[in-house]
Amino acid sequence: MTVHVPDIRIAQTQPQFQPSVPAGPSPPHPVAAEESAIRKFLLSKGNSAGADRAFHVLMVLCALSIFAIVVLIAYELVMGSHLTWVKFGFKFFYQSFPSPYGEGRMYWDPLNGLFSALPFIFGTLVTSAIALVIAIPLAIGLAIFLTEMCPRGMRAPLAFLTELLAAIPSIIYGVWAAFVLVPLLREHINPLLTHWLGWTGLFMDDNPTGLGYLAGGTILAIMILPIISSLSREVMIAVPHSQREAVLALGATRWEMIRMGVLRNSRIGIVGAIILGLGRALGETMAVTMVIGNTPEIHRSLLSNGTSMAAVIANEYAEASGDMHYSALTEIGLALFMVTIIVNALAQLLMWAVTRGTPSQTR
């Protein structure tokens, strides 16, 4: 049997095989690089060629629909925000109005036709900044612990727990934040912050609710932690062992090995992970909406009520009062869309640059 089979194969393939091997550059083939006459013959045979072409086109259409979705979102948002853009132009993002009710400045009053995105941009930036300040050290600490220090047996369960943290929906974070985190901040943390750090002006106890920028930023931090830490962990694992061994051989302690061997080699990837976390923080809606206080004002104190771009859309879009209000909210959505696209593209490019540069031996 074993002797027989090769003979048959040669005898059968020889007549078709030899004469039809193409001399010039072979046309690109979808499945494999090497061109074989048998395959070509089989592919062109019978009525399957038409079905194949139809299938190919169908799959291309599915893939192209991803482009179409992005273009469609952009088109709808640009068209929907036309009114505000014509009326305010770029001023929409930084203007303020004298209050129609007396003293002070106002930013957002749909009933009086006053629209400015400034308090929302401010709230989004402040909550995201708080989230990053809290999350970055914790996430990197966790990633270091998991890759370099943790006993082997604990690694998988801990990684699974952080993955679970990423799977909890935003609304449940919101419910937990509203019923547990906010009272905790109100009763215990905020008075402490006011007492010790009140002199900075960032923590003024003028808000008895416990809601506000700090509550929003804290829940955001918990939400983006797993993203930053799991991606950082991935790039840290990708650092070749020889790097660690080389530093250790020079007599370094474990921290010096982590600093010089691991962190230095994976810093671009870690920055990419942080930017991805930022992208999530900027667009996060429900949890922030439930704890930020939803007042379109700008405050220096992090304990004050505020609002964010996503929060105002969630609160007002379903029942906006009039075309101008819709248009203004849509323009905020458009800004959010563009910012998150840029941030995510940047993070993606960084992550790609890192994984492409990784030597293959590491995996």
Next chain:
Amino acid sequence: MSAAASDFRSRMRALTDDAVTTLAFLATLLVIAPLVAIFGYLLYRGASSVNLDFFFKIPKSPGEVGGGMANAIVGSGVVLAVASAFGVPIGIGGGIFLAEFGRGTKLANMIRFTADVLNGVPSIVMGMAIYLLIVSPKHSFIPFSGHFSAFAGGVALGIMMIPTVCRTTEEMLLMVPHAVREAALGLGIPNWRSVLSITVRTASPGIITGCMLAFARIAGETAPLIFTALGNAYMSASLDKPIETLPYQIYIFALSPYEDWHRLAWAGSLVLIVLIVMAVSLVRWVTSRGVLKGNS
């Protein structure tokens, strides 16, 4: 350098090392703490309210005690079914293109990049785009358009599934060995048949895993439903009408001033998280067994 100075330096280095180890350990504890707190609180507040009423009754009017979230559970089922019917085939098709037809081409790279970026677009923006596309204007060529509907909510969630499904499908298909494809083609099977019945079939455990991950992600989405599915206090399974969904009802109930609605919100959260954790654990279990084991 004197001996004392060098001794001091090495002691400092050892101290720094210990300090960093402690800090990393503390960071891990601090990350695990909210997880434990969230699950503990969900169980503590929610478990007592998850009973038969919760699954079979619709909510009572504000202030009254009792009732459940039957309408939201049915509604979530309807919306998620629409989303999967819409998102899964397109996502798998895109993944097949990336892995089988477009390997290494510029178009495939661009699509891969766009999918990854689309994955990061905030869900509220998706909802807004669907509102502007389907809910607000009346189109003759889009069914159920012109008003809030379960269909619009399903489309918004379906779009969010596409990038995840597409990328995991691609990754799983790339793991199928070339020999399998060649064997199929060698038997004279047309290419489309070989892709669908051999390659995709071989990778199907991994593809199902990807679909479940995408499903678990959109099952808890609230933001895009606020102005597409809108919510509905009564039982409805119609695609043409506003519909209640579990995450949205949790949102409304949690922000309401009624104690009994808070109780239902906790129970709803518990049910939602149990479903999602089950899906994620199942996925984890399937992938840890080796996606292609026993198939190729």
